[in-house]
Amino acid sequence: ETGVTQTPRHLVMGMTNKKSLKCEQHLGHNAMYWYKQSAKKPLELMFVYSLEERVENNSVPSRFSPECPNSSHLFLHLHTLQPEDSALYLCASSQAHSYGANVLTFGAGSRLTVL
Amino acid sequence: AQSVTQPDIHITVSEGASLELRCNYSYGATPYLFWYVQSPGQGLQLLLKYFSGDTLVQGIKGFEAEFKRSQSSFNLRKPSVHWSDAAEYFCAVGPPTDSWGKLQFGAGTQVVVTP
Numbered sequence: 001e002t003g004v005t006q007t008p009r010h011l012v013m014g015m016t017n018k019k020s021l022k023c024e025q026h027l028g029h030n031a032m033y034w035y036k037q038s039a040k041k042p043l044e045l046m047f048v049y050s051l052e053e054r055v056e057n058n059s060v061p062s063r064f065s066p067e068c069p070n071s072s073h074l075f076l077h078l079h080t081l082q083p084e085d086s087a088l089y090l091c092a093s094s095q096a097h098s099y100g101a102n103v104l105t106f107g108a109g110s111r112l113t114v115l
Numbered sequence: 116a117q118s119v120t121q122p123d124i125h126i127t128v129s130e131g132a133s134l135e136l137r138c139n140y141s142y143g144a145t146p147y148l149f150w151y152v153q154s155p156g157q158g159l160q161l162l163l164k165y166f167s168g169d170t171l172v173q174g175i176k177g178f179e180a181e182f183k184r185s186q187s188s189f190n191l192r193k194p195s196v197h198w199s200d201a202a203e204y205f206c207a208v209g210p211p212t213d214s215w216g217k218l219q220f221g222a223g224t225q226v227v228v229t230p
Contacts, residue, residue, distance in 0.1 A: 004158070031215045042119070043159075043205070043220040050215040090158055096215040099166075102147045104216050106158035 002026055004107035006091050012113045013081065021076040021110045023091030031096035032074040033104065034066060037088040049074060050096040081114045088112075117142050119208050121221035128196050129229050136191040136224050138206030146208040148189040149218065150180055154202045162204075165189065166211075176200070201228040 004025045013019050025032065034046040048056035049068040063085075065077040074091055088111050092104040118141045128134050140146065147166050151159040163174025170182040180191045189206060206221040 006158075033216070040222070042222045043218075045217065045219075048215060048217070055215060056217065092159075092216075094216045098213055101213045102149075102209040102216040102218065103161065103164060104159075104218060106151075106160070108156070108158045 004091055004093055004105055006089075006107035006110050008110060009108065010111045010113075012115065013078065014115050015081055015083070017078075017081075019078045021078065021089055021091075021112070023074040023076075023107055025072055025074075025091075025093040025105070025107075027093055027095075027105060029093035029095050029105070030071045031094045031101065032068060032071075033092040033094075034074065034076055035090040035092065035106075037090055037109070039087075043090070047076075078112070081112075083114050086112055086114045117208070117219055119206055119219055119221040121204075121206055121224050123224045124222070125225045125227070127227045127229060130198055131195050134191075134193045134196045134200070134226065136204050136206075136226070138189045138191065138221060140187050140189065140206075140208045142187075142208055144211060145184065147211055148180075148182060149207040149209065150174065150178070150189070150191045151205045151207060151220075152176075152202045153205065153223075159205060162191070196226075196228055198228050198230070201226055 031050040036044045046060045047066040067075040088109040090109045091107045120139045149164045150162040165172045165182045203223045207218040209218045
């Protein structure tokens with residue numbers, strides 16, 4: 001595996017379900033990000049983990065719960081979602097505290113549909 | 116307030132013709148500037164970036180961009196487009212720091228390439 005891998009690629013869930021999105025990076029980076037991409041809207045930064053500590057939480061509802069167990073893995077736990085949460089969720093990574101801190105490498109995304 | 120504007124939501128260009136995508140930003144200081152491309156069903160791929168120095172930046176796939184401080188612009192160009200360039204293009208800005216990335220994205224420009 002190379003780059004940033006996201007699973008599952010597609011997920012359909014009901015509003016009462018609990019599911020998780022997984023992201024794994026194979027680049028040796030130490031910062032990981034969750035972005036939300038909705039139709040006709042700019043990408044929204046949701047969470048940032050740098051050196052396994054959450055450094056950014058952009059007023060994201062508590063029904064989204066991130067977890068970063070180590071520098072290579074990032075999860076987004078989903079609980080009691082709303083239909084408006086349907087979107088493409090993109091994971092990215094970068095090398096924090098370096099010249100490349102702003103150079104994000106993205107995964108292919110997880111397409112979430114909430115019924 | 117910080118913002119990134121891509122004035123063109125949709126551009127149609129003939130194969131072999133030149134392409135220019137516009138990006139304007141509003142930022143407190145000169146930010147780091149990026150262009151990403153997203154093909155259908157894929158994540159974002161970095162085309163090029165500007166941190167400092169030469170204001171004409173070369174990227175992958177034959178793309179280049181020019182930073183114009185006086186106009187707060189970072190327009191993307193390609194002299195001759197190929198059918199494979201059909202995709203959505205995103206301009207992004209980030210703070211000129213090396214801690215971790217906090218990119219703000221424009222809403223994107225969809226490029227359609229006709230034969």
